[in-house]
Amino acid sequence: MNKKSKVVRYNKWGYIFLIPFIVIFLVFQMIPLASTIYNSFFENYRAGLKQIGPNFVGLQNYVTIISNGDLPTYFKNTMIMWVMGFIPQILLSLLLGAWFTDPSLRLKFQTFFKTVIYLPNLIMASAFAMLFFTLFADSGPINSILLQLGVVKEAFKFMSNEWSVRGLVATMNCLMWFGNTTILLMAGMLGIDPSLFEAAQVDGATANQIFYKITLPLLKPILIYVMITSLIGGIQMFDVPQILTNGTGDPMRSSMTLIMYLNKHLYSKNYGLGGALSVFLFIITGILSLVVYKFTNSKEK
Amino acid sequence: MKKRLVSLLAIATMTATMFAGCGSSNGASDDSAAAEPASQEEIDAEAAAVELPEDTGKVLNIYVWNEEFKSRVTDHYPGYEKVDETHGKIGDVEVVWNITANENNAYQNNLDTKLLEQESASDDDKIDIFLVEADYALKYVDTDYALAMSDLGITSEDLADQYKYTQSIVTDSTGKLKGSSWQACSAGLIYNREAAKEVLGTDDPAEVQAAVADWDKYNETAAKAAEAGYTMCSVNDTYRVYSNNVSGKWVQDGKVVIDKNIDKWVDDSKALVDSKAEDTDDLWGDDWAKGKFPTGKVFCYFGPAWFFNFSLAADEEGSIANQGGWGYCEGPQSYYWGGTWICAAAGTDNPNLVKDVILTMTTDKAVLKEIAQKDQDCVNSKTVLAELASSDEGNVELLGGQNPYEQLAAGAENVDLSNLSEYDQGCNEEFQKAMKNYFLGNATKDEAIEQFQKAIKEKYPDVEVQ
Numbered sequence: 001m002n003k004k005s006k007v008v009r010y011n012k013w014g015y016i017f018l019i020p021f022i023v024i025f026l027v028f029q030m031i032p033l034a035s036t037i038y039n040s041f042f043e044n045y046r047a048g049l050k051q052i053g054p055n056f057v058g059l060q061n062y063v064t065i066i067s068n069g070d071l072p073t074y075f076k077n078t079m080i081m082w083v084m085g086f087i088p089q090i091l092l093s094l095l096l097g098a099w100f101t102d103p104s105l106r107l108k109f110q111t112f113f114k115t116v117i118y119l120p121n122l123i124m125a126s127a128f129a130m131l132f133f134t135l136f137a138d139s140g141p142i143n144s145i146l147l148q149l150g151v152v153k154e155a156f157k158f159m160s161n162e163w164s165v166r167g168l169v170a171t172m173n174c175l176m177w178f179g180n181t182t183i184l185l186m187a188g189m190l191g192i193d194p195s196l197f198e199a200a201q202v203d204g205a206t207a208n209q210i211f212y213k214i215t216l217p218l219l220k221p222i223l224i225y226v227m228i229t230s231l232i233g234g235i236q237m238f239d240v241p242q243i244l245t246n247g248t249g250d251p252m253r254s255s256m257t258l259i260m261y262l263n264k265h266l267y268s269k270n271y272g273l274g275g276a277l278s279v280f281l282f283i284i285t286g287i288l289s290l291v292v293y294k295f296t297n298s299k300e301k
Numbered sequence: 302m303k304k305r306l307v308s309l310l311a312i313a314t315m316t317a318t319m320f321a322g323c324g325s326s327n328g329a330s331d332d333s334a335a336a337e338p339a340s341q342e343e344i345d346a347e348a349a350a351v352e353l354p355e356d357t358g359k360v361l362n363i364y365v366w367n368e369e370f371k372s373r374v375t376d377h378y379p380g381y382e383k384v385d386e387t388h389g390k391i392g393d394v395e396v397v398w399n400i401t402a403n404e405n406n407a408y409q410n411n412l413d414t415k416l417l418e419q420e421s422a423s424d425d426d427k428i429d430i431f432l433v434e435a436d437y438a439l440k441y442v443d444t445d446y447a448l449a450m451s452d453l454g455i456t457s458e459d460l461a462d463q464y465k466y467t468q469s470i471v472t473d474s475t476g477k478l479k480g481s482s483w484q485a486c487s488a489g490l491i492y493n494r495e496a497a498k499e500v501l502g503t504d505d506p507a508e509v510q511a512a513v514a515d516w517d518k519y520n521e522t523a524a525k526a527a528e529a530g531y532t533m534c535s536v537n538d539t540y541r542v543y544s545n546n547v548s549g550k551w552v553q554d555g556k557v558v559i560d561k562n563i564d565k566w567v568d569d570s571k572a573l574v575d576s577k578a579e580d581t582d583d584l585w586g587d588d589w590a591k592g593k594f595p596t597g598k599v600f601c602y603f604g605p606a607w608f609f610n611f612s613l614a615a616d617e618e619g620s621i622a623n624q625g626g627w628g629y630c631e632g633p634q635s636y637y638w639g640g641t642w643i644c645a646a647a648g649t650d651n652p653n654l655v656k657d658v659i660l661t662m663t664t665d666k667a668v669l670k671e672i673a674q675k676d677q678d679c680v681n682s683k684t685v686l687a688e689l690a691s692s693d694e695g696n697v698e699l700l701g702g703q704n705p706y707e708q709l710a711a712g713a714e715n716v717d718l719s720n721l722s723e724y725d726q727g728c729n730e731e732f733q734k735a736m737k738n739y740f741l742g743n744a745t746k747d748e749a750i751e752q753f754q755k756a757i758k759e760k761y762p763d764v765e766v767q
Contacts, residue, residue: 047763048440048723049413070755138580138588160581160741246583247405248734251743252752264759267410273762 033282040275045268053272061276070261071280077166077249078257081241082234084170089178090226096178097185098211118179128176129243132168133159159245162254169241169255176240177233181226188222189215224296228289235285238263258284341457344477348451358424358650361396364412364431366403369611370641373483376675377668378661394654406727406760409437416446419648428646429655433480435470435640440723442471442479448645449477453656459664462682466716471642480642481663483672485681487712488541488605490632491613493531493592493621494701496600497628500529506703510630516569519633520578526600527578535582535589536570536740537733538603544729545636550722556765557728557757559750567736567746574740581740593620605638606679606709615699622699629697629705637716679709686710724761731756 040061044054065071096117099105107113120128136142136158143155158164192215200210216223238259241249247263249256258281265274365371374396375383382390389396401411415428422428433441441447450460460468460478464485471480490513494504501512501522513519523533543566549558573579582589592599593614604612615622643663645655661668669680673689677697680686689695690706697705722728735753738744744752754766 045762046413047761049416049444049446051417052763068755134587137586138582139591140587157741160737160743162743250734250738251741252738252748264756267405268760268762269410270759270762 036275036278036282038275039271040279042272042275044272045270057272061272062279064273065276065280071258071277073253074256074258074261075284077253077255078235078237081166081169081173081237081255081257082231084166085173085177086230086234088170089174089181089230092174092178093181093185093226096182097189098215100182100186101189102207114179114183117182120176121180123176125172125176125239126243128172129240132172133244136164136168160251162251165241165245165251165255169237169244172240172244173234173237177230181230184222184226185219188219192218220296224293227292227296231288231292232285235259235281235288341476344449344451345456345458348454348456351452351454353454353652353656356394356651356653358427358429358654359393359395360425361391361394361429361651361654362399362425362427363396364399364401364408364415364428366401366408366432366434368400369607370432370643371398371400373662373672373676374658377671378658391654394651403434403726405730409440409726412441416646419446419646424650427648427650429649429651430658431644431646433471433642433644434726435486435637435642435718435721436726436729437723438470438480438642439721441644443473446647447479448647448649449473449479450481450645450659451477453645453652453659455481455656455660459660462664462666462684464681464683464713464716466637466713466718467640467642467681470718470721471644480644481659482640482642482681483663483669483678484605484607484640485679485686485709485713485716486605486607486637486640487679487709487716488603488608488632488636488638489705489708489712490601490630491604491608491700492601492628492630493595493599494626494628495595495621496526496529496531496598500526500531500600504628506628506630509628510632513630513633516565516633520569520573523573523578523600524576527576531598531600532577532592533573533579533600534592534602535584536566536574536579536736537582537584537589538601539570539579540566540729540733541638542603542632542634542636545638545717546634547720550720551728552722552724552761552764555763556767557754559732563732567739570736571740571746581737590614593617593622595619595621595626603632603636603638605640606677606705607639609677609697609699613699625698625701627700629700629703629708631708631712635712635715637712637718673706679706679713683710686713724764727760728757731760 039054041056041058042054043052043057043060045052099107100110100114134140138155138157138159142158143152146152146156147154156164158168196214196218197210200214205213236259237257241255241257242260242263245255247260249260258277262274262277262281265277363370374381375389378391380391381396384390384395387398387400389398399415401408412428412431415422416431419427431441431447455478457478460481463481467482467485468478471482472478490509492504492509497504497509501509503509511518512522526533543562544560547560547562549560551557551560570579574581580588591597592602593612602608602612609615609622609627613622613627614620617623621627643659645652645659649655663669663681666682666685669682669685670688672678673680673685674694677699686706686709690704690710693704695704695706696702732753735749735756738752739746739749757764758766
């Protein structure tokens with residue numbers, strides 16, 4: 001009898017330790033998710049000081065979002081800017097990670113450099129975007145330099161060219177996140193058994209061969225993790241383009257991301273359309289994560 | 302305390318009318334608001350009979366979008382003591398400044414939320430005073446959220462010296478006045494004297510006016526300015542001159558309508574941008590502000606009197622304003638810009654103080670004259686403006702000693718606000734943003750208009766676009 005009750009008590013502790021997670025998950029994840037889906041079935045917005053709704057409209061909000069055709073455009077913009085930022089970011093991070101973890105290079109001041117590359121991430125994205133906005137303004141310092149060097153004849157309008165705006169957004173995202181990615185990849189690289197490297201060296205493998213044949217394959221789990229988190233972060237791209245383009249996504253909304261679009265609806269307190277759009281984003285994120293996961297895992301088999 | 306509050310609320314709700322459907326603006330019914338209200342005597346009689354309950358609030362909450370009114374109160378309201386950037390004191394009452402930036406409807410959205418919570422808010426959190434701009438004054442005027450001036454015991458006699466237009470805009474559909482302003486914001490063209498000498502060979506206001514008297518002449522002058530290496534101004538500077546002279550409202554019968562004068566702005570501006578006579582800088586940005594200095598090479602700005610003091614960087618060494626290098630003339634079409642109206646919020650627990658602030662800041666001639674002289678504001682008093690226009694007291698240093706008050710006063714008489722709608726801020730901002738794409742060659746005119754309509758649909762879900 002006595003023994004049995006002791007077992008039950010231990011089980012109880014397991015549940016008790018789970019409570020903080022369950023509570024936080026319910027309050028900050030589950031309930032908002034459910035209420036978002038619930039809201040998406042209602043017409044619910046404010047026109048000036050008048051509240052319209054909530055009136056149940058079924059799938060009307062979903063139909064509106066699909067039929068106006070904006071969703072694919074903004075999805076494309078988001079993905080273009082994410083890819084433009086992610087490719088240089090992952091290459092840079094792999095290179096830096098390989099250098100930092102290679103004992104034969106004996107890099108000095110490692111801690112200093114690791115701190116420096118992580119620093120951009122500590123700046124608020126909005127402050128960073130403001131900085132770039134000022135730097136690349138028509139009469140900003142970059143234009144003055146270009147003018148004085150004679151590279152351009154008259155100020156280049158960075159903010160009114162589709163690809164320069166996208167490029168700036170991608171550059172900022174890359175600069176902000178490559179430090180974070182480097183540290184993640186380094187952790188992965190340091191987790192690889194050093195005896196494998198030694199064995200490869202003994203067998204006469206070059207540094208390139210070691211990188212491609214040993215480091216990369218063994219790094220795959222971390223790479224998948226980096227890919228998925230970065231992808232989800234990319235789909236949620238908001239603050240940088242929002243501040244840089246003053247919320248317009250100009251020129252002609254070519255740098256308008258999905259979340260900026262969502263923000264437009266939420267700004268006018270249009271909870272119905274906002275909810276429906278959020279549900280679409282939820283589905284898109286889910287599908288993309290699955291694709292990345294399957295794609296990167298299938299090679300292993 | 303509660304009882305007094307309730308009684309005041311009761312007064313407010315009894316006197317103010319529920320005017321449902323103020324969103325579907327029908328031209329005829331709104332025009333009547335601009336006409337002389339028939340029941341002026343009744344309203345005055347009502348106002349005379351009002352006995353305000355004693356002030357019980359310890360906090361005076363003021364909602365506003367910039368520093369302007371704060372600095373006016375700090376400088377000119379007797380007994381106001383500054384505590385810090387957002388707090389002050391009048392006697393025992395703490396004054397709290399709730400400042401939210403205006404752009405992208407942020408101020409309106411914040412104010413809407415707070416007004417909807419007004420009834421349930423604690424005494425110290427209730428809004429006592431909120432300020433509105435012409436672009437969205439209508440939205441608040443025809444609601445119960447703003448107290449009528451007569452509910453505060455302010456009569457038409459108290460306000461008799463004000464310009465008609467400053468009252469018609471804040472008069473609700475029953476003829477009651479819901480706000481009061483210390484400014485009359487007729488505006489004109491503020492030109493760089495050096496540039497005028499170079500381009501036109503003269504900096505005399507009358508002769509410069511002749512060179513920009515209508516849009517054709519203005520465009521010719523702009524071409525000359527471009528030849529001389531100047532930028533005339535930004536397309537966004539001229540926008541309001543066109544948009545104030547429209548023949549209909551932005552939203553008619555729940556539909557967005559682009560007026561032909563606004564269409565003319567698009568065509569004129571496109572031509573000027575293409576010939577590099579104008580640029581597309583956003584107002585208030587760094588690129589736009591460069592013209593305040595001689596090196597910016599900007600011919601002119603468009604602005605009312607508050608622009609002199611608030612926007613020309615007169616305090617900065619080396620700016621054109623600092624050297625008294627600007628001149629003022631009426632420009633191609635008469636127009637107004639901005640203007641700030643003080644509204645008393647229903648449910649205020651400091652009605653006497655609110656009344657005193659409104660009366661002091663908008664009708665006390667001594668205070669208004671002080672404001673005009675210290676801040677170069679075009680004040681809302683016919684007497685004070687006449688005094689200033691006829692004497693050297695009205696000479697403005699940053700205009701090189703020119704006295705602009707006669708033109709300003711004449712402009713204030715001509716302002717016509719009959720085509721305002723409550724959607725103006727959103728429509729004006731989004732239209733300018735969308736058209737920038739057309740001016741810079743990133744879209745055709747139709748594409749840009751389509752994008753404008755898209756943005757309006759997002760901002761005002763209740764408005765139809767074609």
